[in-house]
Amino acid sequence: MPDHDCDVVVIGSGPGGAAAAHALTEAGRTVIVLEKGRNHLLAAEPPFAPLGRFSNDEIKFTRRYFLGPDPLLEPRTFRRDAADGEHLEIGEVNTVPSTVGGGGVHADGKLPRFRETDFRLRSELGAVDGAHLVDWPVGYDELEPFYTEAERLIGVAGDAAANPYASWRSGPFPMPPGPDMYVATLVTAAARRLGYHPYPAPTGANSVPYDGRPACNNCGFCAWYGCPIEAKGDPVVPLRRMLASGRGALRAQAHVTEVLIAPDGRSVRGVRYLDVDRQPHTVTARAVVLAAGAFETPRLLLRWGLGNPDIVGRFLMVHTQTLVLGFFRHRLHTHRGRSVTHLMDDPIVGDAASAAAAAEADLPALRGGVVEVGGAGGPVMEALALPPGPAHVEGMMRSHLRDRLAVLTMQGEDLPQATNRVDLDPRVRDVHGFPAGRVTYRPHRHELVTAEHWAPRLEAVLRKAGATGTFWVSSPPVPGHPNDRPGMRAPSSRHVMGTARMGRDPDGSVFDPWQRMWGLENLVCCDSSVFPTASGYGPTLTLVALAIRAARALASSL
Amino acid sequence: MTERRSHRFFDDAAWAVVAAACDRLIPPGDGHPGGRALGCADYIDGLLGAFGDDPPRIWAGGPFSGRAGGEAAFERFSTLSPLEELAWRTRIEGSRGRAEREWAGPVRGWQEVYLEGIAALGDDFCACGPEEQDRRLDAVPELRDLLYAHACEGAYGAPEYGGNRDGAGWAAIGFPGDVQPRGWTDAEVRGDA
Ligand SMILES: Cc1cc2nc3c(=O)[nH]c(=O)nc-3n(C[C@H](O)[C@H](O)[C@H](O)COP(=O)(O)OP(=O)(O)OC[C@H]3O[C@@H](n4cnc5c(N)ncnc54)[C@H](O)[C@@H]3O)c2cc1C
Numbered sequence: 001m002p003d004h005d006c007d008v009v010v011i012g013s014g015p016g017g018a019a020a021a022h023a024l025t026e027a028g029r030t031v032i033v034l035e036k037g038r039n040h041l042l043a044a045e046p047p048f049a050p051l052g053r054f055s056n057d058e059i060k061f062t063r064r065y066f067l068g069p070d071p072l073l074e075p076r077t078f079r080r081d082a083a084d085g086e087h088l089e090i091g092e093v094n095t096v097p098s099t100v101g102g103g104g105v106h107a108d109g110k111l112p113r114f115r116e117t118d119f120r121l122r123s124e125l126g127a128v129d130g131a132h133l134v135d136w137p138v139g140y141d142e143l144e145p146f147y148t149e150a151e152r153l154i155g156v157a158g159d160a161a162a163n164p165y166a167s168w169r170s171g172p173f174p175m176p177p178g179p180d181m182y183v184a185t186l187v188t189a190a191a192r193r194l195g196y197h198p199y200p201a202p203t204g205a206n207s208v209p210y211d212g213r214p215a216c217n218n219c220g221f222c223a224w225y226g227c228p229i230e231a232k233g234d235p236v237v238p239l240r241r242m243l244a245s246g247r248g249a250l251r252a253q254a255h256v257t258e259v260l261i262a263p264d265g266r267s268v269r270g271v272r273y274l275d276v277d278r279q280p281h282t283v284t285a286r287a288v289v290l291a292a293g294a295f296e297t298p299r300l301l302l303r304w305g306l307g308n309p310d311i312v313g314r315f316l317m318v319h320t321q322t323l324v325l326g327f328f329r330h331r332l333h334t335h336r337g338r339s340v341t342h343l344m345d346d347p348i349v350g351d352a353a354s355a356a357a358a359a360e361a362d363l364p365a366l367r368g369g370v371v372e373v374g375g376a377g378g379p380v381m382e383a384l385a386l387p388p389g390p391a392h393v394e395g396m397m398r399s400h401l402r403d404r405l406a407v408l409t410m411q412g413e414d415l416p417q418a419t420n421r422v423d424l425d426p427r428v429r430d431v432h433g434f435p436a437g438r439v440t441y442r443p444h445r446h447e448l449v450t451a452e453h454w455a456p457r458l459e460a461v462l463r464k465a466g467a468t469g470t471f472w473v474s475s476p477p478v479p480g481h482p483n484d485r486p487g488m489r490a491p492s493s494r495h496v497m498g499t500a501r502m503g504r505d506p507d508g509s510v511f512d513p514w515q516r517m518w519g520l521e522n523l524v525c526c527d528s529s530v531f532p533t534a535s536g537y538g539p540t541l542t543l544v545a546l547a548i549r550a551a552r553a554l555a556s557s558l
Numbered sequence: 559m560t561e562r563r564s565h566r567f568f569d570d571a572a573w574a575v576v577a578a579a580c581d582r583l584i585p586p587g588d589g590h591p592g593g594r595a596l597g598c599a600d601y602i603d604g605l606l607g608a609f610g611d612d613p614p615r616i617w618a619g620g621p622f623s624g625r626a627g628g629e630a631a632f633e634r635f636s637t638l639s640p641l642e643e644l645a646w647r648t649r650i651e652g653s654r655g656r657a658e659r660e661w662a663g664p665v666r667g668w669q670e671v672y673l674e675g676i677a678a679l680g681d682d683f684c685a686c687g688p689e690e691q692d693r694r695l696d697a698v699p700e701l702r703d704l705l706y707a708h709a710c711e712g713a714y715g716a717p718e719y720g721g722n723r724d725g726a727g728w729a730a731i732g733f734p735g736d737v738q739p740r741g742w743t744d745a746e747v748r749g750d751a
């Protein structure tokens with residue numbers, strides 16, 4: 001009889017946990033994945049077929065928390081700083097689904113790699129007042145093979161030659177890009193005329209049949225929706241392979257509440273969880289992978305009192321989103337196609353004007369962020385943005401907020417600040433009686449200057465593309481802007497990073513360069529909590545590449 | 559008159575007030591049927607009485623509705639876990655002083671908001687002129703705001719939830735609705751078809 005239930009227990013089945021579980025079982029280790037959400041993703045028996053519950057249903061996915069977490073059961077709170085009191089808002093804050101597959105299920109899967117410079121921000125920029133810049137303990141060259149592996153595993157469609165600013169890559173994308181959305185053809189042509197460099201977004205949706213799954217049929221219910229035909233690969237592919245290996249098991253509705261520490265305090269031995277009937281269970285293991293997402297991971301560590309107490313929960317980064325809206329005379333049918341088909345890195349790379357704006361603001365650079373070319377959401381979301389009465393009907397019939405709207409979203413890099421953090425709310429509790437996670441977040445001056453610099457330039461792109469009017473907002477809002485009002489102050493981004501950073505120095509980090517907790521080496525973090533800085537790209541491909549790397553190192557140590 | 563199709567929560571008088579109020583928030587005209595004709599009151603009746611059905615009418619089934627091919631599966635509603643049922647019952651029915659529903663303090667349920675709000679609108683609401691109806695709605699902002707959110711969902715959500723009758727809400731605004739498993743061709747995406 002072995003003295004443990006499996007080699008590794010994995011907390012969380014999102015892109016990070018799924019990638020780690022797959023890498024571990026591939027390396028011959030046995031794994032149990034515990035996921036607090038429900039399983040709507042794949043059957044428990046071979047061939048682990050889709051369950052057929054994902055659909056083009058705006059009510060279910062955007063209004064009724066089908067993928068969880070229900071904010072009534074698991075509230076989060078938000079404040080800008082201590083001057084706001086205990087909290088300003090209660091409910092959904094940067095919320096990503098809690099379900100088998102985590103946020104990978106409903107993300108529309110733009111999966112670009114970071115650039116070389118993103119891994120050495122401190123060396124690039126030097127010190128910045130009020131921010132805590134560091135270099136990563138791992139560089140692009142070391143991560144490149146894992147990026148390649150992640151792209152093949154998930155199935156990423158893209159064009160290796162299209163982005164002049166991309167870092168080097170060892171091979172082509174596994175698939176060519178899917179079709180360009182009409183709105184993107186207009187906007188990218190205009191952007192090129194203005195000297196920018198848009199390119200087809202590397203996307204985790206099949207452009208051709210791949211790995212036994214069909215090509216995306218452009219249904220348009222992509223961001224916020226599970227894919228009804230399984231054209232999205234992350235994280236169903238790693239989870240299915242993990243199950244098919246015979247060495248992996250998946251337990252849904254298994255809410256991890258405790259981690260078991262060895263008597264000498266130097267290693268972990270497993271976890272305790274509550275099942276669907278809220279009955280406690282124990283799983284013992286030789287190592288624990290923590291992949292609860294960059295919001296829940298620090299919340300668990302704080303509850304457990306684990307990890308460098310000066311660092312856990314701090315340096316929360318979420319991207320400052322600058323949303324630039326362009327109103328067109330004719331219909332753009334943005335409901336056809338994946339939610340975003342093109343990206344643009346120019347604000348990340350910067351130009352003479354952004355360098356001058358930085359100098360004027362006494363900043364070393366404006367880091368900017370990737371610009372996503374897309375449209376609006378569905379008609380229910382459109383309707384809710386309109387006032388009731390005749391203006392509703394007029395607005396819906398004309399559809400200036402949906403079918404005649406183009407949206408550029410810049411995912412602006414936010415600099416790490418010790419005061420931006422996740423901690424435990426002193427009052428609000430979840431349904432299990434645990435303290436809610438609380439976000440305290442205020443953007444750095446750098447992000448506000450960056451938003452104000454790029455927004456008018458992106459408006460010019462939309463005007464060049466034919467927009468008759470433009471408008472921009474940022475989230476979190478620039479103080480004094482029209483959206484700087486109650487209910488709109490929490491950052492709306494779903495890119496959550498940095499809350500248990502890794503590093504070479506145990507005094508300045510929670511996890512070591514292999515994502516092992518300092519002083520508790522068989523506790524390994526495989527989500528974006530470990531990011532030392534945020535870059536201006538979506539975090540998912542990078543966190544998956546890191547998870548594969550960390551899990552493989554863990555497997556060979558067992 | 560729009561005939562009533564959902565009989566789960568409201569009595570006929572309350573249903574009529576809700577239908578009339580939906581027509582003020584989403585008024586008919588210019589080729590738009592308006593909230594009443596779209597069945598928004600049925601949508602709300604189905605939501606507030608969701609637990610009268612098993613499984614409850616919270617999440618429609620999948621993957622297809624049948625409108626763009628495939629088997630019509632939206633009508634087979636999905637089951638809820640015990641915790642999900644706790645959340646939705648609390649949200650709809652309110653916590654009503656029950657300890658197991660008050661982990662985050664008392665919750666005022668949607669049923670209560672509706673019933674009290676409808677009472678405040680008055681028995682004669684349906685007989686009032688539009689301006690008086692608007693005035694009375696504005697006087698109960700808690701109901702008006704919730705009703706507007708639900709009316710928007712009812713008007714443009716999938717018809718299986720009880721509103722958007724025969725897809726007339728989508729037709730009015732030129733939205734194709736759910737399109738799986740047909741999807742869109744590459745040419746339709748690019749705009750040259
Ligand atoms: C609409 C939308 C679009 C997005 N688009 C993109 C995009 O284009 N590109 C991109 O890079 N990113 C995108 N993202 C972000 C992306 O979803 C996240 O970066 C990604 O899901 C993070 O993966 P993760 O594995 O670290 O965490 P998660 O996906 O959050 O998974 C963590 C899992 O752990 C579970 N868990 C937490 N606590 C416990 C516990 N105590 N016990 C058991 N299980 C637990 C959770 O339920 C969850 O399922 C998008 C997000 C949204 C909402």
Ligand code: SF4
Nearest residue numbers: 205216217219222227
């Ligand atoms: S657009 Fe493509 S990948 Fe996205 S949900 Fe539809 S079919 Fe799936």
